[in-house]
Amino acid sequence: MEILKDIEKQIKEFNTIIIQRHINPDGDAYGSQLGLKGLIEENFKDKKCYAIGESMEYLNYIGSFDKVEDEVFKDALVIVTDCGNVERIDDQRFSLAKKIIKIDHHPNVTPYGEIMWVDTSYTSASEMVGYMAMQLKWRIPTMAARAIFNGIVTDSGRFMYRGVTPRTFDVASRLLSTGFDLEEMYKNLNTKKLSELTFINYIYSNFKLTKNGLATIIVPISEMNKHGLSAEMMNKYANTLAGFKEIKMWITFSERSDKQYRVEFRSSGTIVNQLAVKYGGGGHAQAAGAIAQNLKIVQDIIEDADKLLGE
Numbered sequence: 379m380e381i382l383k384d385i386e387k388q389i390k391e392f393n394t395i396i397i398q399r400h401i402n403p404d405g406d407a408y409g410s411q412l413g414l415k416g417l418i419e420e421n422f423k424d425k426k427c428y429a430i431g432e433s434m435e436y437l438n439y440i441g442s443f444d445k446v447e448d449e450v451f452k453d454a455l456v457i458v459t460d461c462g463n464v465e466r467i468d469d470q471r472f473s474l475a476k477k478i479i480k481i482d483h484h485p486n487v488t489p490y491g492e493i494m495w496v497d498t499s500y501t502s503a504s505e506m507v508g509y510m511a512m513q514l515k516w517r518i519p520t521m522a523a524r525a526i527f528n529g530i531v532t533d534s535g536r537f538m539y540r541g542v543t544p545r546t547f548d549v550a551s552r553l554l555s556t557g558f559d560l561e562e563m564y565k566n567l568n569t570k571k572l573s574e575l576t577f578i579n580y581i582y583s584n585f586k587l588t589k590n591g592l593a594t595i596i597v598p599i600s601e602m603n604k605h606g607l608s609a610e611m612m613n614k615y616a617n618t619l620a621g622f623k624e625i626k627m628w629i630t631f632s633e634r635s636d637k638q639y640r641v642e643f644r645s646s647g648t649i650v651n652q653l654a655v656k657y658g659g660g661g662h663a664q665a666a667g668a669i670a671q672n673l674k675i676v677q678d679i680i681e682d683a684d685k686l687l688g689e
């Protein structure tokens with residue numbers, strides 16, 4: 379693929395490469411970013427490569443991030459993975475860089491960067507990074523493989539979503555051949571804290587269901603504080619109401635410290651991203667997000683969603 383050669387050419391041309399991704403990182407953000415860093419360090423040993431952004435405690439088993447001074451950006455190549463829009467890039471200093479490359483699997487709503495490799499046919503940005511390594515015949519270090527594999531697993535719903543293709547397994551197979559400990563990775567991924575149990579209990583006890591099959595839960599900030607959670611961590615719970623025959627769409631509203639609500643749309647078939655776009659957000663067909671400014675807008679969203687299911 380020509381675009382992969384272009385990306386490799388840029389990596390060769392720069393001495394400093396900074397890799398970034400979206401705010402409130404998830405497994406795919408971690409995997410695509412830290413995986414790419416490991417790949418560049420292994421295959422281009424003369425480069426200085428940094429991965430920056432805030433970290434999430436529950437993802438620390440994947441790896442950690444670097445601190446970078448402002449002046450490092452001016453001669454650097456920045457590669458942003460897994461981030462559809464500019465406002466959500468973690469660390470807005472990306473704009474100081476000499477050149478920017480976007481690698482992403484979300485719909486290309488806000489194009490940015492001199493080179494864009496955007497393709498929604500991949501389960502994850504991690505799958506893209508793994509595929510790139512295979513196509514360019516890069517050596518794949520074990521820890522990079524583990525990070526990328528973890529990113530594919532989390533964004534594909536453990537290889538369950540329709541977006542999973544034979545290519546996904548080709549990439550996964552190549553990654554696994556590096557010999558990382560799959561069971562150790564899954565153990566880290568699946569270990570929960572008891573505080574999560576009490577929170578899940580809260581969701582099960584308090585959600586509302588309409589006759590059209592819309593389930594909603596509005597979580598006040600006081601409730602999240604009680605469980606040591608923040609709205610930013612709620613994507614982890616967005617599928618708590620999945621898998622019930624009577625529930626066709628489920629929306630989680632979680633109050634943020636600025637009194638706005640983070641909205642997570644999920645469905646078992648209904649297209650939800652248009653709804654998210656209507657409220658200033660976006661995402662995938664059956665998994666999307668937005669921000670609601672207040673409870674009135676929360677109610678508007680609930681009405682719209684219920685109407686959509688009734689059609």
Ligand SMILES: [Mn+2]
Pocket residue numbers: 406407460483501502503533
């Ligand atoms: Mn992703």
